Amino acid sequence: MKGWRLWALVAAAIGTLVIGGSLVAGSGEDDAPGDDRKTSAAAATTSVPAPSQTTATVGAIPTTAPIDRVTTPPNGSVTTVTTPTTVAPATTVTAPARRVPDGTWGGQGIRLVVSPSGGTVEYDCAAGFISEALVLGGGESFQAAGTHSSQPGGPSQPGTPTPSGQPARYSGSLNGSQMTLTVVLPDTGLTLGPFSLGLGQAPLLDRCG
Secondary structure (H helix, E strand, C coil): CCHHHHHHHHCCCCCCCHHHHHHHHHHHHHHHHHHHHHHHHHHHHHCCCCCCCCCCCCCCCCCCCCCCECCCCCCCCEEEEEEECCCCCCCCCCCCCCCCCCEEEEEEEEEEEEEEEEEEEEEEEEEECCCCCCEEEEEHHEEEEEEEEECCCCCCCCCCCCCCCCEEEEEEEEEECEEEEEECCCCCCCCEEEEEEEECCEEEEECCC
């Protein structure tokens, strides 16, 4: 009988300890949710500070045409309004060809009158006609086609047509106001000259009698 009571007292003591431990553990578990709630509340009340300024990156503005104005819509994009550029078509300017200066060129036994379309030639006993403009090329040289004919003695009268004759090739070069002239007659292989002439110089002609 005494042994039974002893075991009952031990069992009661163990139960009390178990219940007390449960209560202690229960109080600890009750505190844990409270702490979580406090932590959550603290976290909820914490906010990230707003940036002091906002930086927007805008793409480069094209520079292929003059910009009249730039507008920035609310979305931050850039709109450019440009004026079309009109390019004038290329113009080619052709310089006029350089020619032997017009006027009278005189020398020993020859007179040459140069015009924009060619010229006329007088010798002591012959005459010539140049049918092409005396255009200057490299080295201040020129070549032109024409005719050459013999004629009776005596000076030519102004306005008298040059007699028709055989083909002739006139070639020469300039050195300032001085000219060297050579005439080649292809049909006969005859070469006349070279003659030395000066612009504005009086010709020295010895007409055939």
